[in-house]
Amino acid sequence: xxxxxxxxxxxxxxxxxxxxxxxxxxxxxxxxxxxxxxxxxxxxxxxxxxxxxxxxxxxxxxxxxxxxxxxxxxxxxxxxxxxxxxxxxxxxxxxxxxxxxxxxxxxxxxxxxxxxxxxxxxxxxxxxxxxxxxxxxxxxxxxxxxxxxxxxxxxxxxxxxxxxxxxxxxxxxxxxxxxxxxxxxxxxxxxxxxxxxxxxxxxxxxxxxxxxxxxxxxxxxxxxxxxxxxxxxxxxxxxxxxxxxxxxxxxxxxxxxxxxxxxxxxxxxxxxxxxxxxxxxxxxxxxxxxxxxxxxxxxxxxxxxxxxxxxxxxxxxxxxxxxxxxxxxxxxxxxxxxxxxxxxxxxxxxxxxxxxxxxxxxxxxxxxxxxxxxxxxxxxxxxxxxxxxxxxxxxxxxxxxxxxxxxxxxxxxxxxxxxxxxxxxxxxxxxxxxxxxxxxxxxxxxxxxxxxxxxxxxxxxxxxxxxxxxxxxx
Ligand SMILES: [Zn+2]
Numbered sequence: 164x165x166x167x168x169x170x171x172x173x174x175x176x177x178x179x180x181x182x183x184x185x186x187x188x189x190x191x192x193x194x195x196x197x198x199x200x201x202x203x204x205x206x207x208x209x210x211x212x213x214x215x216x217x218x219x220x221x222x223x224x225x226x227x228x229x230x231x232x233x234x235x236x237x238x239x240x241x242x243x244x245x246x247x248x249x250x251x252x253x254x255x256x257x258x259x260x261x262x263x264x265x266x267x268x269x270x271x272x273x274x275x276x277x278x279x280x281x282x283x284x285x286x287x288x289x290x291x292x293x294x295x296x297x298x299x300x301x302x303x304x305x306x307x308x309x310x311x312x313x314x315x316x317x318x319x320x321x322x323x324x325x326x327x328x329x330x331x332x333x334x335x336x337x338x339x340x341x342x343x344x345x346x347x348x349x350x351x352x353x354x355x356x357x358x359x360x361x362x363x364x365x366x367x368x369x370x371x372x373x374x375x376x377x378x379x380x381x382x383x384x385x386x387x388x389x390x391x392x393x394x395x396x397x398x399x400x401x402x403x404x405x406x407x408x409x410x411x412x413x414x415x416x417x418x419x420x421x422x423x424x425x426x427x428x429x430x431x432x433x434x435x436x437x438x439x440x441x442x443x444x445x446x447x448x449x450x451x452x453x454x455x456x457x458x459x460x461x462x463x464x465x466x467x468x469x470x471x472x473x474x475x476x477x478x479x480x481x482x483x484x485x486x487x488x489x490x491x492x493x494x495x496x497x498x499x500x501x502x503x504x505x506x507x508x509x510x511x512x513x514x515x516x517x518x519x520x521x522x523x524x525x526x527x528x529x530x531x532x533x534x535x536x537x538x539x540x541x542x543x544x545x546x547x548x549x550x551x552x553x554x555x556x557x558x559x560x561x562x563x564x565x566x567x568x569x570x571x572x573x574x575x576x577x578x579x580x581x582x583x584x585x586x587x588x589x590x591x592x593x594x595x596x597x598x599x600x601x602x603x604x605x606x607x608x609x610x611x612x613x614x615x616x617x618x619x620x621x622x623x624x625x626x627x628x629x630x631x632x633x634x635x636x637x
Contacts, residue, residue: 173199186537188291196534222611262602291537319544393519447472490589497580
């Protein structure tokens, strides 16, 4: 009853603000919808934009501060006993204005980028460009003589490929500006225009080659799966995830970068000792030429069961000393010891199953949903696309915030693990160094970081590590 009156209220609101006349383009036979999904979509999109912009403004204000926050300097003074603390304070003071300038440029760029996305998202849906694109796709399929073949699948695939190509083209100026203006101005961009375009073409081709067969299978499974189709879709996607976890690092990433075995020497033997000490089944140790694209640095591990590999960016090897790199890897192996990667995998699989189950429950609303956005076609792809873009969007946003909270908790745990191994000093000075080299934000807004940061701010990590040492000493 309450639900019906809410719907009635929204429908009235929709007509009183003139949304009834939208979308402008409707497919032949697409009548007016009986549910106010378009209003919901517009309202939710604006709400998210306002919230995000409010957070951006808070962060922007912090990026204008002229001096580092006193708590950070306080913590840095005691980074370790052999005078490195004072050294860290003076380094942070000297790099602070460069880091603020980089943060401000990124923040300004982000404002234009997200506002442009908002305008494109709203106009696309209000003018009905997507149902129009569907009609174009279906026309192309008919012209190719595939109209009677495989139901809606050829049109669905054409629609997806066209959407991807258009999205890449629309985003291209922003992507170019971010790389060749913002990153370049602060000394991070190392790639040429040739490499940039080669990357774009390669990744677009790969996306098409991978997503076309996967999407065809998912659509077929939904069509044939009956009432419990979501279980079969999930089982299929589970196998696909395992396949991707195997081929992404071994086949796909080497298409973009060169992975070479780490040279024999102190660094290699220290890492091998660390792996032995914590029984990490290390089978290969690589260095990757990240410097080909950017001066930012990183390290990670991957692989199943007894076959794990560690990858170090060449930029990290250049920026940090052996003890710091080993300490950072001590932190990484903490993620492995505490099953954080497995936890992430379980969460993503549960999410997948829940989202398709919800999609199954929402199929009754499918027609009203499609009509709200101007479609008369009953193609599964469109229902699926609108379900995720409209009905499931709030869940996605909440989950994103939750995942950041969880990730920050995991980061603290991995730091504590490295501290327990005796890497407190190395990890603290390593983190400070990476923060300086990457010009990371040293003065983040607490609300902004609570919503957006997957890693806790430097000052919080250093404070927590000191508490960990304190506990050990007592
Ligand atoms: Zn971590």
